[in-house]
Amino acid sequence: MRLTFVRPCAMLLALAALPTVLHAQTVLFSDAFDSEVVGTPASGQFTPGPVGSTGWNFVLDEPNQGDVRYGYDYSAINIPEAPNSQPGDEETLGVALRTNASAGAVDQSGIYYDDASFTGSYTVEVDMWLNWANDEEQIGTTEHAGLFVGKDTVANPANPDFPASTGAGAIYSSDGDCTNCDHILLKNSAELDTFSGQYSVTDFGFGNQQGFDNTDANTDPMNGDLLDLPAVLPAFTIPGSTETQAAGTVGYRWVTLKAEVDTNALGAGEGSELGATTFSLTEAITGNSYVLGTVDNSVLDNRDDDGNEIECEPGSEDICTDEAPVDMSGRVSLTIIDFFTSVASDLSLATVVFDNLVVTEVEQSILAGDFDGNGSVGDGDLTLLLSNWGSAVPPVPAGWTGDQPTAPGVGDDELTALLNNWGVSASAVAVPEPSTALLACLAVAALTARRRV
Structure with a gap:
């Protein structure tokens, strides 16, 4: 099965600004x-x-x-x-x-x-x-x-x-x-x-x-x-x-x-x-x-x-x-x-x-999209998402210690959570400029498109 980066990277272009915090x-x-x-x-x-x-x-x-x-x-x-x-x-x-x-x-x-x-x-x-x-x-x-x-x-x-x-x-x-x-x-x-x-x-x-x-x-x-x-x-x-x-x-x-x-x-x-x-x-x-x-x-x-x-x-x-x-x-x-x-x-x-x-x-607020549990949504969470895209749940992928993925597998639900809270921390609500990881993701998407030509 071919791992496709185009879909999640394309959705990142529509980065949403509404943070979602889960209270437990x-x-x-x-x-x-x-x-x-x-x-x-x-x-x-x-x-x-x-x-x-x-x-x-x-x-x-x-x-x-x-x-x-x-x-x-x-x-x-x-x-x-x-x-x-x-x-x-x-x-x-x-x-x-x-x-x-x-x-x-x-x-x-x-x-x-x-x-x-x-x-x-x-x-x-x-x-x-x-x-x-x-x-x-x-x-x-x-x-x-x-x-x-x-x-x-x-x-x-x-x-x-x-x-x-x-x-x-x-x-x-x-x-x-x-x-x-x-x-x-x-x-x-x-x-x-x-x-x-x-x-x-x-x-x-x-x-x-x-x-x-x-x-x-x-x-x-x-x-x-x-x-x-x-x-x-x-x-x-x-x-x-x-x-x-x-x-x-x-x-x-x-x-x-x-x-x-x-x-x-x-x-x-x-x-x-x-x-x-x-x-x-x-x-x-x-x-x-x-x-x-x-x-x-x-x-x-x-x-x-x-x-x-x-x-x-x-x-x-x-x-x-x-x-x-x-x-x-x-x-x-x-x-x-x-x-x-x-x-x-x-x-x-x-x-x-x-x-x-x-x-x-x-409990401390669980920030939706904070997959690595470091208190903010960013590069580490994107890496976890991309490296586990399509993986079945359960089990929970290694390193996924924060906001947990849902069955049947890592996919759109997790991507939506990431997009909604990109750049947000549990203590501050902000939407910064796209990070280097996000730009790299877009570059990968472009490269994938070129290889199809």
């Missing part, structure tokens, strides 16, 4: 918190350490005051099935965390899962339901719960009072009773301030603070990004109660927390540390969602927010967070925190339930 995702870890593995006693695990054979580890602040229940049937406290349950999952089994189960103190309990594959670009999603004591006679019943990714570092160790707060995090209050701290971004336990540029909206018409209040609404385009928390999380009457769940709060409803991590991201701050994590939340019933912000390792603690050259001035706009870069890789943590020393009359009202956790690797 791989599930690194998932847990529906069902009971297939040995979990915890029905009464709860009150001591730190491994959570049965689940691979999770339990940590807590105050000894014997918080607990974890893995494989917990949350229908027992009238919580409906989580929104992202999959076929085959146990319908209402999840993992429940409680805090201050026996006494009142500033308290935290949490679980973490370590996996070295959680690095580079990856996404964490988990469903969360957070209860609180909605009896109007109760005082100080606000709980916070949320998600952390990564670990502390030698230079920035975790606060022993908040052992589950490691890496980049986002936590949310149950009832909206935490003035200007109902939606908070964190590095370890350091609460990031709204003047740092790490929140999605920096101007609600208020001064600097450590987070968003549940009532915050920016509906004026002059203020930049629009975000109306009461509209995202509307109020409703709590089932089985005469109390109202405040608008702009996450209590008594399923929400899905999402963390989009890039441990190699260049930040927008003055520091040189890499790593950024964007946190967002979606309300299950309405589908409403919003971005809380991006925890950025390059952003440093600004100790003079008001610019008057007096650092951490009492009564000023200064908020000294003591934030420092964190390691955003290798760990996922789920937590409940009580900042206000409360003890609920019913422990089910100081409970957070998590379900359907998925960690997904966002």
Whole structure:
């Protein structure tokens, strides 16, 4: 069979300028918190350490005051099935965390899962339901719960009072009773301030603070990004109660927390540390969602927010967070925190339930036509294509480590991918002048035509 270069070379003359990038995702870890593995006693695990054979580890602040229940049937406290349950999952089994189960103190309990594959670009999603004591006679019943990714570092160790707060995090209050701290971004336990540029909206018409209040609404385009928390999380009457769940709060409803991590991201701050994590939340019933912000390792603690050259001035706009870069890789943590020393009359009202956790690797973009896997489409890919033109697939030709050829053989599909992205790299879109290899291809085509005369 005669190998014909004329057809692919002629098509190269019609070089297209539209790049095609293929995005691949791989599930690194998932847990529906069902009971297939040995979990915890029905009464709860009150001591730190491994959570049965689940691979999770339990940590807590105050000894014997918080607990974890893995494989917990949350229908027992009238919580409906989580929104992202999959076929085959146990319908209402999840993992429940409680805090201050026996006494009142500033308290935290949490679980973490370590996996070295959680690095580079990856996404964490988990469903969360957070209860609180909605009896109007109760005082100080606000709980916070949320998600952390990564670990502390030698230079920035975790606060022993908040052992589950490691890496980049986002936590949310149950009832909206935490003035200007109902939606908070964190590095370890350091609460990031709204003047740092790490929140999605920096101007609600208020001064600097450590987070968003549940009532915050920016509906004026002059203020930049629009975000109306009461509209995202509307109020409703709590089932089985005469109390109202405040608008702009996450209590008594399923929400899905999402963390989009890039441990190699260049930040927008003055520091040189890499790593950024964007946190967002979606309300299950309405589908409403919003971005809380991006925890950025390059952003440093600004100790003079008001610019008057007096650092951490009492009564000023200064908020000294003591934030420092964190390691955003290798760990996922789920937590409940009580900042206000409360003890609920019913422990089910100081409970957070998590379900359907998925960690997904966002693989580096695969550029269509990048057959040799070097991150750009050019001479090497053309050589692979021409030297294997017409070869059957499978097997994949030697050296073809990038964008894979399709059955039944190397041909028009691969040529189209090459043409569409000629001269394009994964990091930049450009169409340069024809390379020497392309010109050589045309010369071969001309020579072939002369030999036919």
